[in-house]
Amino acid sequence: MHTVDYFVLALYFCTLLVIGFRANKRHKDVDDYYVGGRKVGVLSLAALWMSSWVGGAAIVGSAEKSYQVGISALWYALSIFIGFLLFALTCAARIKELGDTHKHITYPDLIEERYDSRTRIVSTLTTVAAYLGYIAGQLIAAAHIIAAISGQSLGISFVVATTVTVLYTSMGGFFAVETTDKFQSLLVLGGITLVTVPLTWNYMGGIERLVTELPADFYDWGNWGWGTILAMVTSMVLTFFTSMDSFTRCYAASSCKAARKGTLYAALAALVISCSICFLGMSSRVIFPDGTGAPGGASALIGLIMHVLPVGIKGLLLVAILSAIMSTADTCILCASSNLTSDIYHRYINPAASRETVLRLSIASSICVGVAGALIGWFFKDIMSILVMAFTFNSAGLFFPTMAVFFWKRATSSAAFWSMSASLCTVSLWYIGQGMDPENTWFAIDPVWPGLLVSAVSFIALTLMASERCADTNLQPDNTLV
Incomplete structure (x- = not known):
């Protein structure tokens, strides 16, 4: 790495910290800190969506898979694209409408409004567990990038990634995340698709x-x-239908139309970036067929950038990838923080807390969840495995009760509570069983299926x-959300 590349990295970190500390002055209450005052426009919303889904797995993890299995790795990108489309066309506008009506800040706010407080507790615990996994995956991916740029050990790089991300997110809240994510999304889209792909193609x-x-199997869609x-x-x-950030994105939108359009724009941008990453991962396999200089894993894409790109551009592109990862991490930290602050402290421990107290606690909880996610990431360094596990916990038990909020008025609070609880226990036991007895035929089934x-x-x-x-006794089912 050249001195210019180090300068680019240092400038990037300083910019994030300045944005975070300046944004801190704009917060008046938790509505500002977590959903930006509900005034976010289409392009900003698309950037926020991008920050949620185009991160460590979509860039570093997908490049790794493309290096290993070829075009089949695009299934990850297609999953994101399909999720964006379905969510935008079915739920985005409705969530915005309900959020404005009932002043929701978190996903569990919606769940309690439709069901009851005990169902809220289960959804909160599930969401926090999932987001700790997301944070862990992003921070370990960021550490790999910093290590490649700086030449420092993975441990030191991990501490730097965690410190910078946690500081600017906790201090700046939503306004810092919104500002940095617009900048980072442009950097990623332009840097990877418009710079790295053409230069690699030429090389x-x-x-x-x-x-x-x-x-030949690199062109088999089922190779994975x-x-x-x-x-x-x-x-x-x-x-997409159970993730906390899906709901906060819609709550933050300036209108129902903005909520839908911002999601659709993000779908197109994410697909373009993911296809570019697949090309780069496969190109890395050609350039380093035996792993020399890019020994598979997270270093496949990094090795290509270090080998192909010129000085200055090299540092800029590594920072672009780093920015995508850190923008996902900041979103995850903010979501988990709102669970702790709004769904636990303000809802159950101290409902009478002043807005100043809740705002201060929001900053403290952001720091806590960032550190907790970092510890998980350090002990479980497999990026894709951590994220897939988090996706499973977040989707298996919450999907059916969440969809019933919009499409099944007969659904009851008791059914929602017990289905969430039973699924959470099932998925947890399934993962434990896989760890203890990986040869067992039953546990060979992916945990998402028994959980669902x-x-x-x-x-x-x-x-x-x-x-x-109810029919037998002429009673009415549980409350419905209208």
Whole structure:
């Protein structure tokens, strides 16, 4: 690395910290800190969506998979694209409408409004657990990038990534995240798609080497394994409808139309970037066929950038990738922080707390969840495994009760609570079983399937049973959200 590249990295970190500290002065209450006063426009919303989904897995993890299995790695990108489309067309505007009507800040706010407080508790615990996993995956990916740029050890790089991300997110809240994410999204889209792809294409001499030098199975869409692909696509698409950031994005939108359009714009941008990353990962396999200089893993994309790009551009592109990862991490920290502050402290521990007290606690909780996620990331360094596990927890138990908020008025609070609880326990036990006895045939099944099955069966059965009792006694089912 050249001195210019180090300067680019230092300038980037300083910019983030300045943005965070300046944004801190704009917060008046938790509505500002977590949903930006509900006035975010279409392009800003698209950038925020991008920051949620185009991060460590979509860039570093997808490059790794493309290096290993070829075009089949695009299933990750297609999962994101499908999730964006379905969510935009079915729920985005409705969530915005309900959020404005009931002044929701978090996803569990919506769940309690429709069901009850105990269901809120389960959804909060599930969301916090999932977001700690998301934070962990992003921070360890960021550490790999910083290590490549600076030449420092992974441990030192991890501390730097965690410190900078936690500081600017906790101090700046939503306004810092919004500002940095617009800047970071442009940097990623332009740096990867408009700079790295053309330079790599030129270095490779066109696409011919990809066709002639890669194994035939690199063009097999099922090379990743159809069982793994189906489970991943299912859990990721469903996560759009249960993920905390999906709801906060819609709450923050300036209008129902903005909520829908911002989501659709993000879908197109994410697909373009993901296809670019797949090309770069496969190109890295051609340039380093035996892993020399880019020994698979997270270093596949990094090795290509270090080898192909000129001084200055090299540092800029590594910073672009780093910015995508850190922008996802800041979103995850803010979401988990709002769970602790709004869904636990302000809802159950101290409902009478002043807005100044809650705002101060919001900053403290952002620091706490950032550090907790960092510790998880350090002990479990497999980026894709951490994120897929988080997607599973977030989707398996929450999907059916969440969809019932919008599409099934007969659904009951008791059914929602027990289906969420049973699914959460099932998924947890399944992962434990896989760790203790990986050869067991039952545990070879991806945990998302038993989790979804238990949730669906218990939710539907308990709702129908409650409806029959109501019919027999001329009572009405639980409250519905209108």
